Amino acid sequence: MLPVWAKQYKDYSRSLEEFGVRPFRQLPPIRPNIGDDLHILVFQDVFFSMLSLSNTYTQYLYSWGKYIGEESTKQLLQTMGVGHLVAKLGAAWKGYTGIGVLKDPQYVDKIFRGWEYYKIGTPRILWVDETAKTFRVKVNELMYSWDLPNVKKRTCFLPTGILGGSVEAVIGQPVNIVESECKAAGKEADEFAGAVQLPEHKFDELKPADFKRIRQSIYDRMFEDEKERHDLDDYANLALTQAFYLGIFLSSAGAHALFYWIGRESGKEIGARLKGDRLKGFCDLFEKLKIGHFAVDRRTMTFVLEECAFCSGVKNMNKRLCSYVAGMIAGYLENTNKKRFTVVETKCIGSGDKRCEFVIHSK
């Protein structure tokens, strides 16, 4: 069911509308020049920076994951039209009902093709027990936990929600998912145990020291040249980030403060790691992570960002959407100049402009 806050906004970008459908259809690229990949470290940064703000965000992000999983899978099933009915009858004819649907390859494909297409990770169902109404899923190279330090905690709250939402959309019953194993808890891969009619489980509570280790590792790895993931590459499709970032952004005007804040904290960490021509290094990092292509007017201190990962492909909704990028610029400038800066996004694809523009004010 659509959560109440999701009903409050109508202008959700095509990112979620197409999110479930994109892996099954040839849709136009979101960014014609840079391509639609975005480094997994950007996603890890946004995700863990947000989680680190308060324990409230654990359940919050899990709920968002559930919403993204359920809505995108539902949209996919709807676009199948009569095909969905045929598939349903076919599954029933083969004896797959309830949780048993997870044994039907065509439904497993509906749940997981997006994970592979978006390069979230490589999932497979280990087993389905129809009597106990339980199942288990293993995901290799999951982008959320990949290469994190061992903090002995399970950290993948968002994909837990996405998996739960997708399975619920397919089987039509509430499902509880527990992340049973996690790379960030020192395991070889991530595993999720699912069950119908289980009491809600509690998530692991990460402490400030855990977040500090995780975030330091993210910024350190941004400056390493080593390949992150062995089978999948180091990039995931940006539609995933948009479905998450824009969903939160458009659910509340207050999200600006949240994303600007976490962007600024990230910008400070990045600024501290830059050497030599730091402005060039900052712009090069944006290229490497594929956040977008920066052009900087050093005289007016105006940053222009082409094909921004956060708003490319979004229709004109008369909003400036790239608060995270604005915050990153502010944080980078504050760290490198040792004084306060404010950054105002004056143009944005979300306001109908061709590119994003950020103007710097210093005190």
Added chain:
Amino acid sequence: MDRVKTGIIGLDKHIEGGYPKNASIVLIGPPGCGKSTIAQQFVVEGLKNRQPVIYVAFDSSPEEITDSLQRFGKVEKEKLKFIDGYSWRIGESGGENKIGDLSNINELNITVGDVLRSLNGAPVKRGVFDSLSTLLLYADPTLVIKFIPVITAKIKTAGYNLVMILEEGVHDPRILSTVSYVVDGSISFKIEENKRYLRVDKMKGTKHSLEWLEFETTERGVVLRD
């Protein structure tokens, strides 16, 4: 103790009929959990009773907020005064009661003073800061720590009941403790399993429980579940 209705029936019952008169209340929670809706219902409740309202807007334009308010009832625009801190944030400037630079606390202080004076006379008045978090992003934290007690005192002395919005976790801890010290009431929000909850953490001169209360947002606004 005199009370000012929140505009939310279930919440009024929970806190002995409404916020204490002349109180400053802070709403703290993650984005999209209902803080702005509750603040806007507080505004519409005042406008329904012909009480003047001052709305300090940092996160949305006055036009967007007016549209949003109209979901909950008729908005008498002559009773509603905006201070527009949003336009600067998106690179636009000029116009009545627009803040030219959010990092300039003095400018905000002067503009608030001017608007307060223009709305004199009514026995009950209401004010909203939506959101304090955005202001805190741009202004120097040391100045903000000095500014918060001054501005809340100024608004309360002028007979206003003030509701301020804070985004969860997005603050220097020193600022959060200043806000907590200054305000008369504090309400927290959370979202779990797509359900929304609020909890009254503190309310001056009011007996209330510390339980999380589930609520829904309907066409008529926030409704607390029985």
